[in-house]
Amino acid sequence: MDSFLSNLPLETITRVALRLIGSATLVLAIISWRYYSFRRRLPPGPRGLPLVGNLLEMPKSHPWLTHTELHKKHGPIFSMQFGTSTVIFLGTYGAARDLLEKRSNIYSSRPRSVMVGECISQGNRSLILPYGEQWRGYRRLQGSFLSPRMSNTYRELQDLESKQLVSEFLTRDDFFKRYHRYSSSLTFALAYGKRMPTGQEEEVKGVELIMDNLNNAFITNWIVDSLPFLNRLPKFMKPWQRIADFLGDEERDFFTMIRSGATQRRGYNWCKDILTMKEHKALTDTQLSYVIGNTYEAGADTTTMTLQVFTLACVLHQDKVKILQDEIDRVVGRDRLPTFEDTEKMPYLLAFVKEVHRWRPVLPGGVPHAVTEDDNYMGYHIPKGSTIVGGHWAISMDEELYPNPDKFEPERFLENPDLPFSQFGFGRRKCIGQYIGNNSMMINVSRMLWAYNITKGWEIVDGKKVEANVGRFDFVSGFNSPPLPFKAAFIPREDKVRDILQREFKQAEKSTEAILERIEKAQQILKEGEPTTAAA
Numbered sequence: 132m133d134s135f136l137s138n139l140p141l142e143t144i145t146r147v148a149l150r151l152i153g154s155a156t157l158v159l160a161i162i163s164w165r166y167y168s169f170r171r172r173l174p175p176g177p178r179g180l181p182l183v184g185n186l187l188e189m190p191k192s193h194p195w196l197t198h199t200e201l202h203k204k205h206g207p208i209f210s211m212q213f214g215t216s217t218v219i220f221l222g223t224y225g226a227a228r229d230l231l232e233k234r235s236n237i238y239s240s241r242p243r244s245v246m247v248g249e250c251i252s253q254g255n256r257s258l259i260l261p262y263g264e265q266w267r268g269y270r271r272l273q274g275s276f277l278s279p280r281m282s283n284t285y286r287e288l289q290d291l292e293s294k295q296l297v298s299e300f301l302t303r304d305d306f307f308k309r310y311h312r313y314s315s316s317l318t319f320a321l322a323y324g325k326r327m328p329t330g331q332e333e334e335v336k337g338v339e340l341i342m343d344n345l346n347n348a349f350i351t352n353w354i355v356d357s358l359p360f361l362n363r364l365p366k367f368m369k370p371w372q373r374i375a376d377f378l379g380d381e382e383r384d385f386f387t388m389i390r391s392g393a394t395q396r397r398g399y400n401w402c403k404d405i406l407t408m409k410e411h412k413a414l415t416d417t418q419l420s421y422v423i424g425n426t427y428e429a430g431a432d433t434t435t436m437t438l439q440v441f442t443l444a445c446v447l448h449q450d451k452v453k454i455l456q457d458e459i460d461r462v463v464g465r466d467r468l469p470t471f472e473d474t475e476k477m478p479y480l481l482a483f484v485k486e487v488h489r490w491r492p493v494l495p496g497g498v499p500h501a502v503t504e505d506d507n508y509m510g511y512h513i514p515k516g517s518t519i520v521g522g523h524w525a526i527s528m529d530e531e532l533y534p535n536p537d538k539f540e541p542e543r544f545l546e547n548p549d550l551p552f553s554q555f556g557f558g559r560r561k562c563i564g565q566y567i568g569n570n571s572m573m574i575n576v577s578r579m580l581w582a583y584n585i586t587k588g589w590e591i592v593d594g595k596k597v598e599a600n601v602g603r604f605d606f607v608s609g610f611n612s613p614p615l616p617f618k619a620a621f622i623p624r625e626d627k628v629r630d631i632l633q634r635e636f637k638q639a640e641k642s643t644e645a646i647l648e649r650i651e652k653a654q655q656i657l658k659e660g661e662p663t664t665a666a667a
């Protein structure tokens with residue numbers, strides 16, 4: 132090669148080199164022109180670079196904080212480009228409602244997820260299914276056992292789990308674990324007909340493992356997600372496929388095993404319930420196992436995290452806790468625990484729970500939707516296939532809707548009971564378990580604060596006992612964003628609280644079968660009055 136070049140006249144080499152540089156410049160100019168003219172039609176946003184877009188500007192942690200700053204600069208809607216993917220961020224409730232709710236016929240899909248959605252879950256996982264017949268089939272089944280009326284039939288089980296939860300704090304303060312036990316046991320009993328009285332049961336650990344694997348797979352940058360065509364290579368050339376096969380087999384076997392156990396149990400559970408609906412016939416056995424497994428996944432962690440945020444709010448906002456305790460004492464008195472009926476007479480409690488959701492959303496980055504048609508909004512082009520993110524954190528911190536947004540102020544929901552909040556998402560993909568979630572929050576918040584003063588915990592520093600530090604912004608950076616571990620103390624409000632908690636838990640019906648049989652009867656009565664199952 133060297134000798135070939137050295138035989139050419141310098142003039143020729145220079146001409147060829149100049150041509151090459153000229154062609155490369157032209158190609159770059161065309162790519163840049165196409166990139167920037169495409170970007171010009173989109174909602175505003177950081178310019179980025181041709182080919183990579185804004186890939187180099189991805190925040191390393193807590194991306195929702197950066198997105199909120201970008202909304203301050205660019206307004207309620209901005210866009211970013213990650214390789215070939217366009218992502219559009221919505222930072223006000225109005226913009227999210229305009230697109231994700233009012234135009235939900237085209238804004239209800241999910242972005243393509245090659246590794247998790249296609250390779251691991253093989254198109255079975257409900258949360259990331261694209262909008263279409265299969266997702267609608269899942270939603271019809273879920274809508275039938277998670278409707279507001281059906282959700283109220285689960286209250287007896289929530290009552291028992293909540294009595295166990297509140298009495299546990301008489302002897303321990305590991306509230307992260309206690310809340311997790313509550314949510315896992317409640318959801319597992321409804322889904323599979325078996326309570327989890329310790330939280331250490333094999334089934335709880337099995338789902339935890341699946342969730343950990345899934346969360347790790349979600350936050351890993353798989354090359355096949357950036358370059359989906361690689362997934363068409365033969366299997367031996369796809370190293371990620373081996374991992375996906377292992378994780379996929381593990382979760383499929385597990386979901387199938389626990390579902391088969393559930394269909395043998397006495398009394399009500401979701402696995403048995405869906406077999407009574409004609410819609411289940413359109414789905415395969417594996418898909419039915421995923422419908423229930425994924426509902427359990429979606430419900431257990433979100434409720435746990437929201438209870439953790441409630442505890443943080445109590446530790447940091449004793450003045451608001453005092454107002455709520457006065458309301459609880461007025462309605463309930465001091466001789467028994469609050470009931471569901473009591474909670475319906477407590478407007479401040481409802482406002483307090485809504486403010487917990489708004490103040491520190493547990494899915495702060497939002498759950499991405501995808502748009503299935505080209506669209507226009509506020510004069511901007513929204514290309515088909517874009518990812519659309521209603522940012523829960525950005526919306527919660529919108530000063531116009533929530534003045535002094537960092538302040539924990541339940542009063543804002545008292546003054547305006549219709550004030551919206553975004554923590555259950557939007558439109559057709561909106562959280563379908565919100566009624567169970569709300570019932571859990573109302574009963575547990577009222578009982579925890581009826582029983583305890585919740586204050587900062589203690590730690591030993593240099594041999595001295597000091598109040599533990601609690602950060603108002605210390606949250607995990609991930610899809611789920613619970614508070615980082617912190618210490619809290621649960622101090623019974625008076626001596627007799629101990630006896631009352633022990634007595635109420637002792638007297639509560641503990642037979643899961645008996646409770647589930649009553650739920651089954653209550654549901655039968657409701658269904659007899661309902662001609663069809665709830666549709667999405």
Ligand code: HEM
Pocket residue numbers: 257258259273277318425426427429430431433434437493494498499554555556557558560561562563564565567568569
């Ligand atoms: C209080 C706690 C909860 C919070 C904050 C929460 C939040 C959310 C959010 C933000 C979404 C996505 C919405 C969207 O895409 O726009 C979602 C979806 C979902 N949630 Fe919840 N949720 C909670 C409790 C529950 C419970 C208790 C269940 C069931 C027992 C549940 C079942 C589901 C399901 C099945 C989906 C999937 C919807 C889809 O098909 O895409 N959630 N939830």
